[in-house]
Amino acid sequence: MTGNDPMKLINSIAFRLIVATLIAVSFxxxxxxxxxxxxxxxxxxxxxxxxxxxAISRLELNLPTAVWNFEQERIVNILKSEQASEHIAxxxxxxxxDEVSATAGDNKTxxxxxxxxxxxxxxxSNSLGQLAIYIDNDSILSVLADLLxxxxxxxxxxxxxIILITYTLYKALIAKPLLxxxxxxxxxxxxxxxxxxxxxxxxxxxxxxxxxxFNRFVEMIQAIVKAFQESVAKTRIQAMQANDDAKExxxxxxAQQQETDQMATAITQMSSSAGEVASRxxxxxxxxxxxxxxxxxxxxxxxxxxxxxxxxxxQLKSSEHAINSLxxxxxxxxxxxxxxxxxxxxxNLLALNAAIEAARAGEHGRGFAVVADxxxxxxxxxxxxxxxxxxxxxxxxxxxxxxxxxTLASFELSATAVDNAKRSEASITGILDATSxxxxxxxxxxxxxxxxxxxxxxxxxxxxxxVSLGYDNxxxxxKVSNTIQALxxxxxxxxxxxxxxxx
Numbered sequence: 264m265t266g267n268d269p270m271k272l273i274n275s276i277a278f279r280l281i282v283a284t285l286i287a288v289s290f291x292x293x294x295x296x297x298x299x300x301x302x303x304x305x306x307x308x309x310x311x312x313x314x315x316x317x318a319i320s321r322l323e324l325n326l327p328t329a330v331w332n333f334e335q336e337r338i339v340n341i342l343k344s345e346q347a348s349e350h351i352a353x354x355x356x357x358x359x360x361d362e363v364s365a366t367a368g369d370n371k372t373x374x375x376x377x378x379x380x381x382x383x384x385x386x387x388s389n390s391l392g393q394l395a396i397y398i399d400n401d402s403i404l405s406v407l408a409d410l411l412x413x414x415x416x417x418x419x420x421x422x423x424x425i426i427l428i429t430y431t432l433y434k435a436l437i438a439k440p441l442l443x444x445x446x447x448x449x450x451x452x453x454x455x456x457x458x459x460x461x462x463x464x465x466x467x468x469x470x471x472x473x474x475x476x477f478n479r480f481v482e483m484i485q486a487i488v489k490a491f492q493e494s495v496a497k498t499r500i501q502a503m504q505a506n507d508d509a510k511e512x513x514x515x516x517x518a519q520q521q522e523t524d525q526m527a528t529a530i531t532q533m534s535s536s537a538g539e540v541a542s543r544x545x546x547x548x549x550x551x552x553x554x555x556x557x558x559x560x561x562x563x564x565x566x567x568x569x570x571x572x573x574x575x576x577x578q579l580k581s582s583e584h585a586i587n588s589l590x591x592x593x594x595x596x597x598x599x600x601x602x603x604x605x606x607x608x609x610x611n612l613l614a615l616n617a618a619i620e621a622a623r624a625g626e627h628g629r630g631f632a633v634v635a636d637x638x639x640x641x642x643x644x645x646x647x648x649x650x651x652x653x654x655x656x657x658x659x660x661x662x663x664x665x666x667x668x669x670t671l672a673s674f675e676l677s678a679t680a681v682d683n684a685k686r687s688e689a690s691i692t693g694i695l696d697a698t699s700x701x702x703x704x705x706x707x708x709x710x711x712x713x714x715x716x717x718x719x720x721x722x723x724x725x726x727x728x729x730v731s732l733g734y735d736n737x738x739x740x741x742k743v744s745n746t747i748q749a750l751x752x753x754x755x756x757x758x759x760x761x762x763x764x765x766x
Contacts, residue, residue: 280437284429288422296414303410307403311350315398318345319378322394327382330356330391335365342367352399356380358392374398444473492758499754506747509740516736519729596656604649611639611646 322345329337342354346367353368376398380391618636 280433281426281429285422285426288425289418292418292421296418299414300407300410304403304407307406311398311403314348314350315376315396318348318351319376319396321345323378323380326356326394327380327391330364330380331382331389338365339367349402350399351396353397355395356392357395359390364392368397372397372399374400495754495757499751499758502747502750502754506744506751509744509747513737513740516740604646608646610641611643615639
């Protein structure tokens with residue numbers, strides 16, 4: 264056995280499973296044994312207490328007569344008969360003078376029970392002394408020791424049996440499928456990168472899920488390798504196409520250099536005609552600038568007019584809001600007057616009913632009838648006042664409506680004036696923009712023509728530089744062609760590497 268074998272054993276699933284099972288079983292057996300031990304102990308102690316209580320009862324019944332009659336021999340015999348019990352180690356009788364009169368047994372224990380003795384004669388209780396009973400726990404300890412030994416033996420036997428069963432089940436349910444899975448993986452590893460191999464799916468358990476997961480992983484790798492092989496093939500095709508394009512570009516650059524000389528001649532002719540165009544454009548720009556200034560002055564006057572009309576319209580709108588608010592308040596007052604009128608009518612009706620009831624009451628209701636008449640009079644005056652106020656409010660509402668209509672008409676007229684002014688302003692603005700555009704365009708054209716003349720000279724210099732760059736581009740394309748050749752070689756190597764995988 265090598266030095267790594269113990270570590271392999273400790274790290275194995277079987278060892279960890281057996282240890283875990285042993286710990287669990289040991290804990291369970293310990294708990295059960297402890298419960299059984301203390302249950303048996305409590306039962307034995309209860310039986311001991313019952314037997315001791317029976318012995319005390321017999322002693323309290325038989326011993327007082329013998330002590331009262333000074334029958335020493337009988338006293339000793341009674342004590343010896345009770346001491347013969349397995350739970351009593353020693354008994355002694357102490358008289359009322361604290362003198363030991365009789366004993367039974369050899370050994371005193373730490374646990375003792377004291378029982379007072381009395382003799383009843385003619386209804387009078389006479390104290391005789393007390394009994395000291397020393398308890399013997401050896402029988403209980405012996406039974407508990409046997410129980411503990413039995414529990415340990417049973418625990419060891421059961422633990423070994425469970426370990427054996429667990430190991431057997433592990434070999435059948437885990438070790439065997441795991442070994443098959445390991446062998447299958449090793450076979451795939453020795454299969455020269457054959458991605459078409461798959462693990463065999465067996466029982467419906469965790470190993471099946473592992474096998475399915477591995478098979479899905481291999482399928483994904485297989486798809487990636489296939490895509491990689493296709494990409495390598497496409498890369499080779501594109502590299503070959505790029506090589507052909509580079510060769511064609513070299514030929515095109517040579518033709519471009521010939522065309523560049525012809526372009527230089529055309530640029531010289533363009534520079535000579537640019538001067539005449541520039542003088543014509545400057546004259547047009549001066550006329551357009553004067554028209555723009557005149558139009559701008561008219562636009563400023565029209566803007567002030569539009570602002571004044573808009574301010575007037577805003578004031579009319581504010582007046583409309585104020586009159587509408589007044590109309591709403593008047594409506595609120597009318598609603599309140601309607602409520603007051605309703606209350607007056609109800610008061611009048613109630614006063615009438617009160618007067619009728621007072622009339623029925625005769626002499627006793629005369630004073631109440633006078634008050635009811637006063638209330639009716641007050642209600643009628645309230646109704647009359649309410650009607651007068653309502654008529655005045657109706658007149659106010661009519662005046663308010665007339666003011667609203669006049670304000671609306673004025674607002675519509677001001678809005679029409681604003682629209683007309685804005686349309687005029689828009690037209691003038693269009694004229695101003697057009698003249699500004701003409702002036703700006705004229706300046707731009709003049710500038711462009713001047714620049715064109717300058718550019719023509721620069722173009723002449725640039726054409727010469729283009730020729731020089733053409734030679735540089737030719738050299739660069741040759742380098743690109745060499746790089747493409749290297750890429751073709753690399754793609755060939757990648758293709759050989761990808762073919763190592765069987766897909």
